[in-house]
Amino acid sequence: MTEAVAASxxxxxxxxxxxxxxxGACVIGLSPILVRLTETGPAAGGFWRLAFAMPLLAIMTRRTSGPLGRPSRIAVIAGVMFALDLGFWHYGIKYTSVTNATVLSNLTPVVVTAFAWIFLKQRPRGLFLLAVAVAVAGAWMMALGKTSGGRILNQPLGDALSATTALWYALYFLAISEGRKTEGASRLMFWSSIVGMPLMLISALLLGEPILPTGSSGWAACVGLGLMHVAGQGSIAWAMGRLPTATASVVVLVQPVVAAWLGWLLFAEALGPLQAAGAAVALGGVVLAQWASRPKAQPA
Structure with a gap:
């Protein structure tokens, strides 16, 4: 009886x-919309995202973990990977559609599953691999489908930058997953943001981007990015301390669905039939992954 209660x-x-x-994934789905509204350069938008998140992250860290202390090695690695993730993704958002940028940047399950299998000894089940394939196939259907309307500056370049983002996002995922074994989510978020913030600002200056928003709506979008970072990325980091890395990487594929809907609503980037079908397939893969990764029943 005790074992049954514990299992429950x-x-x-x-x-x-x-x-x-x-x-957290749904909240992060708002980020490409806010990036488009910041009135700054892509890397500068990433800088403001981290800068406005810092006060809340510092308060959360002190309340949950005490003094801020010093960054761990894994937090530094996570910060560098996250800066690369933001830089490539924000430029992808600039050049291609919101849907494509978000879908291609979230094709991390392939990389995460391979890394977790090889280096973390988290061997997936065969059914889980099938779920990954289904989710990724749905994401690719969304990316390959034709987007009508909206503002597309250079889709091949934007798609390439967004696809490269998947590598940096996967490495960030793995770093956070490893760090959560010894550190709290808020502390990891705080120090990784501290590391990433100057990297984003230096990148923006070197690329000659506009750093400051030109109006109140741009500032509001920057503040919104900071709040979204704390709520969305913080929720993901917290959950990753309680779920297998590969499982978490598939669940966050709900981000493209949220981004696609908002891109259509706000920027008139209408989904074609293939993209709509891809969204359904991707969500089906997420559900299948959750069912496949459930703990095996223990014999009585």
């Missing part, structure tokens, strides 16, 4: 972590 509690905790992860 473990299952409830797992699904709570999944719910928090889905919430």
């Amino acid at each position: 509690e473990a299952g409830a905790q797992r699904w709570r972590a999944v719910a928090v992860l889905v919430f």
Whole structure:
């Protein structure tokens, strides 16, 4: 009876972590919209995202973990990977559609699953690999489908930058997953943001970007990026301390669906039939991944 209760509690905790992860992924789905509205350069938008997140992250870290201390090696690595992730992704958002930029940057399950399998000894089940294939196939359908309307400056370049983002995002995922074994989510978020913030500012200056928003709406978008970073990325980091790395990387594929809907609503980037079907397939892969990664039943 005691083992049954423990198993039930473990299952409830797992699904709570999944719910928090889905919430975080949906919040992060807002980021490409806000990046378009910042009135700054792509890298500068990443700088303001981290800068406005810092006060809240510092308060959260002190309340949950005490003094801020010094950054761990894994937090520094996560910060560098996140800066590369933001830089490539924000430029992808500039040149291609919101949907394509978000879909291609979230094709991380292939990289994450391979790394977790080889280096972290988290061997996936065969059904989980099938779920990854289904989710990625759906994401590719969304990317290859034709987007009508909106403002597309250079889709091949934007798609290439967004696809490269998947590598940096995967390495960030793995760093956060490893760091969560010894550190709290807020501390990892704080120090990785501290590391990434000057890298984003230096990149913006070297690329000759406009650093300051030109109006109140741009400043509001920058503040919104900071709040989104704390709520969205913080939720993802918290959940990753309670879920397998490969599972978490597939669940966040709900981001492209949110981004696609907002891109259509705000920027008139209408989805074609192939993209709509791809969204359904990607979500089906997410559901299948959750079912495949459930803990095996223990014999009585």
